[in-house]
Amino acid sequence: MRLKCQYCRLTLDQQHFILADKQLTSICDICQVRGLQLGDFENTQTRALATVRQWVYLGLPTGAPQQSKQRLSLNKSQKKRCASLIDAFDALTGSWQNTKMRRDFYRRIIAWQDQPAATVITGNLPNDLAKLGFDVDRLFDKNTLDYTTRAYIREKFHHQCQYCGRYGDSVDHKDRVTLSDDNRLENLTLACRECNKLKGSMPYQQFWQWNQEIPATLAQLRDYEKTLQRLNVQQKTYQNRLAVQRHLNAEIRDPQLVALRKQIKLFQGLIDGEDSDYQKLIQTRHDYIISHYETWQLEQKE
Ligand SMILES: [Zn+2]
Ligand SMILES: [Zn+2]
Structure with a gap:
């Protein structure tokens, strides 16, 4: 499920709107890093979804008196490219677990959003990150694999999640990198974003087994x-x-x-x-x- 943020107007994966277990926010987590308050924005979409799921909606109730409507002004193509850059980042192995790296990324995204004319971003992750001043070597060296390896793994498994069988594009370490630093091909598999996130730090063998049971x-x-x-x-x-x-x-x-x-x-x-x-x-x-x-x-x- 993809949701639209009421400040930056980007349409992003719902993960960006989940604050804690069963809580949906009116603005995305990137805009929250700006210091914007959830309660200042109404979002009929996340509110409706929260209601349907019986989750908590954190935002301005619809129809409540609003302060001046503030929102980011990006044009259509800037929004699209920025969203695909964020998608690509989200798909990196472990990116949801590594909060420091994520914060750093968000800060750079925000700086770009405030001056979008200064740098052209294309949605191509390594190039864009380098343009935004991100330490790409550190990122790809420690946490991830080079693009050829990723492309190879995606092809090898025909873009199919090896845990649930749905569409997958997250190259996943069977055993955690922090433990093993094992980037050998045998330690790599392909997951959908959902399995990738759910698995988190669970042991590979067990996670695989539990899925096999259903x-x-x-x-x-x-x-x-x-x-x-x-x-x-x-x-x-x-x-x-x-x-x-x-x-x-x-x-x-x-x-x-x-x-x-x-x-x-x-x-x-x-x-x-x-x-x-x-x-x-x-x-x-x-x-x-x-x-x-x-x-x-x-x-x-x-
Ligand atoms: Zn936002
Ligand atoms: Zn899956």
């Missing part, structure tokens, strides 16, 4: 992913068609336009319904794995 759940997750993909493609087609029709036909009540809008609304309902079931199942697997991990940790202590 084949039906994994199959369902894959089905949801495929269905949602198809629905989104279809929805995009209708939306494009509507844009074209609108262009050709100024008459708002034109029956063709009305029919298209109806179709779009119908599909949005389907997408929302499927997605909420999907998120529920994601949570179910999450809880299953976490409870096994906790038990396992207790056993280790005995």
Whole structure:
């Protein structure tokens, strides 16, 4: 699920809006690093999602008296490139665990956002990071692998997560780098972002095993992913068609336009319904794995 921040207007992975367990924020974590207050911004999207998931929404309630509407002014292509740069960073192995590196990255993103005209970013991670003054050598040396290795691993596993079978692009160390510093190919596998994050510092063998125990759940997750993909493609087609029709036909009540809008609304309902079931199942697997991990940790202590 991707959400839109109400300050920077970037559409980012939901991780950027999760403050703690079951809490969704009105602005992204990057804007929070700026020192902006969650309570100063309303976000109907995260609020609605929090309600559906029965999570806590941290932000200005919709309709509450707002101070002057402040937001970042990036143009469309700057927003797009900045979001893909952040996506690429998110996909780096361990980037969600390494808070220091993440903070450093955010500070540079913020500095760029405040003066976007000064540097052109393209969405190409190593090049952009170097342009933003990030110590690229340190980053890729310690924490990650070179791009050829990553590309190789992604190809080798056909972009399929080796834990759950969904689309994956995170090259994952089976055993933690901090423990082993093991960048040999045998120690590398491919994960989806969700598995990558969920696994965190869990031992490879156990994480793999716990997933093996729930084949039906994994199959369902894959089905949801495929269905949602198809629905989104279809929805995009209708939306494009509507844009074209609108262009050709100024008459708002034109029956063709009305029919298209109806179709779009119908599909949005389907997408929302499927997605909420999907998120529920994601949570179910999450809880299953976490409870096994906790038990396992207790056993280790005995
Ligand atoms: Zn933001
Ligand atoms: Zn996965």
